[in-house]
Amino acid sequence: MHTPATDAFDTDVLVVGAGPVGLTLAMDLAGRGLRVTVAELRAYMEPPSVKCNHVAARTMERFRQLGVADKLRRAGLPDEHPNDVVFRTTMTGLELTRIPIPNRLERFTDNGGPDTWWPTPEPPHRINQIYLEPILLEHAAALPGVTLLNRTRMDGFEQDAQGVNATLQALDGGAPRRVRARYLVGCDGGSSGVRKAIGAQFEGTAVIQRVQSTHIRAPGLLERLPGERAWCYYAVNPRRCGTVFAIDGRETWLVHNHLHPHETEFDAVDRDQSIRHILGVGADFEYEVISREDWVGRRLVANRFRDRRVFIAGDAAHLWVPYAGYGMNAGIADALNLSWLLAAQVQGWADPAMLDAYEAERQPITEQVSRFAMDHAQKMIKARSAVPPNIEADDAAGAAERARIGDEAYRLNVQQFCCAGLNFGYYYSGSPIIAGDGEAPPPYSMGDFTPSTVPGCRAPHFWLADGRSLYDAFGPGYTLLVTRPGADAAALTEAAAAAGVPLRVLDVSAEAARPAEYRHALLLCRPDQHVVWRGQAVPADAAALVQRLRGAAPGSAFTPGNVAEAERSVS
Structure with a gap:
């Protein structure tokens, strides 16, 4: 695998904002071997405001993978x-x-x-954010590759074809500091300066x-x-x-x-x-x-989540009434969708077009969730007016x-x-790095869903015979689940190896707890648990599938703001 030279860069990713979204992004990137610099206006361990009171199951699943779930469960009430x-x-x-x-x-x-x-x-x-955030901060600060710059403001940035030059100013004085990064991610809240700088509205x-x-x-x-x-x-x-x-x-x-x-x-x-x-x-x-x-x-x-090498996530990209606790949790989902895509670029195995998947996937989902929340808010307003x-x-x-x-x-x-x-229940539709097979994902509501292995959906969970969660056994890149004894995956693993695409093979054919939804012999999953391909046998052109996985194959067209296809599939 080719890894680009690092000499010209002070950091791989500059994250603006050390709230839960920015810290989670930094933790996942560092776990993938990247150098991350986080610029935050507040002092180290300065308490956050009492906002979010709930960490969703999907977020806890990923905190489990990041090694912080147990510590969080011991905190709060x-x-x-x-x-x-x-x-x-x-x-x-x-x-x-x-x-x-x-x-x-x-x-x-x-x-x-x-x-x-x-x-x-x-x-x-x-758990309230005043207990959650310090745990994430302490965990992130202890990770190799993470540099925290507290009481630091980003005053601006410029980008070129290879990276981003940002100007940082310490609030306690001193000369401005220039930082060159491969990518910049604004996790800087609803009044995001990064969002405004890239012209997103x-x-x-x-x-x-x-x-x-x-x-x-x-x-x-x-x-x-x-x-x-x-x-x-x-x-x-x-x-x-x-x-x-x-x-x-x-x-x-x-x-x-x-x-x-x-x-x-x-x-x-x-x-x-x-x-x-x-x-x-x-x-x-x-x-x-x-x-x-x-x-x-x-x-x-926001009408766009990206401008070339600069991205936005969390409240910088979307704001809604915090019903169902899905403000912070949606932002963390943004971060964990983006982190592995950025890592794939820095590690050298992905095509630059793979980054298009972030906006193509997350913008329609946040549009959907925001409408769920707005609809619920309006029903609550109506109920309050009729006491x-x-x-x-x-x-x-x-x-x-x-x-x-x-x-x-x-x-x-x-x-x-x-x-x-x-x-x-949510799924990614129209993503350039997901190979659909013509079956429509099942609809979902705020409270209900139907488990499914349709590409784009979350791989249904089950416990392995050795006591691990299925997700505990996933690799840092792609994971190929083999559900039928003797299913031949050699052509796919060889094509992935030839392209430098990380692929772990996990044989679950003997697992008694495997749900009935796993009806295909082979099923390919991403590190964020979403299915990207399934089949009874490796496709004839395994190399073409691998090219799609690394973002180098033509995918579904995506226009920012066009979420009609996704909207139709939500009940």
Whole structure:
């Protein structure tokens, strides 16, 4: 395999932004042997804001491969703290319904709820970003090949046919620093300077809802809670609707006050009174504001994710209302889609056109997910505007209304908190590096999906006889699964070796746990678990298939923003 000279470059990839997306990208690139420099405005271990509260199963699967999943599972809420989602008239009021979710102790043994059946080695984990991000940061900082530049701003960049020249400025003083990288990736958030510099523009819906978020310390709140505790509390009453997340499981909470559609000015809404209406406490209840943030829920997707050697990922590429927890998680999926493509370039075995797959695959998916989230947000807004005035009444009519609202809330929200479809159902359609066979991938919704080996889909999970997850046995490049005894894969392995394409052969023909969906003798998967080809025998022109895998064969046309084909396949 030819590896390009490194003398002219200070780093292989310059990542702008050390949030969860940028750190995950750096971790995966470093694990593939690349040199990565990460520029971050904040100081080392400076706490992030309390934003994301959920790490999705697909993200945990990849954190498992990166060697950090176990450490993350030990962080966040206490082991025995319930992870349920509960709907009440106020946080301390009458319960309407409850969505059961296993706590950390029961996460791998509970099989009785809507969040327990998922076919994965790593189910979801409820943890706030203030605990998640420091673990990722510490892990990334310890990896060979990763250079963290904290309190550093990128002031601009220029690119040529071979690389990118970026200007970095230390915020604590000193002369500007020039860094030459092969590639640059902007993971620098919703106001991304990298996105603006490449001329990409957000398109979509600018305002869906407005939210006042307040991180509070309230030591006396836990003792006021009736019944079983929860991870997430929805308050539903005529005065104010909101959401409260348990942060440390003891005294810190994140309160989201969902403003009414007519409330367009944040400062015009009494934050303290709204918090008390959501919590269900009077003026005598004491709490401390740790931090506060006002934000607008949007549905925005960039019209391009790339300009030659410069890419964007995460909030820099897409923003939406964070229902189903898929803001940060979609960004991490971006990073892990892009990382192996960049590594293939630096390692010298991929055609430059292979990088076209990033935008071709991720832009349609983020467009889809953003519409799922927007649709759910609009349904929630409608539900908040229709709260009956007697929902708290201590009579038969009030009880009937609570039962009705509870039933509606469960049916609407179980799909976002138990969102198997968004985790395992999405697929890549029209990718230049996936060889389709004419069979359409099955449709999926936010909550449901059908396992499939159609090229573009996630390879269905199963446990190997030796106790490993199927994904534990995947190689760093492509993995060829042999499901039929004696299936001859020699022509494909020889063609891959001749082209320098990394290919691991994994014989699973004797695995009793292999799902019925594996009905082809040979199945080729990527490191991000997506199927790229399947067949009963190696194609006659194995070399042509390998050329497609390395991006050198003509593929499906892709125009940024054209997602009609993918949209038709989503239920």
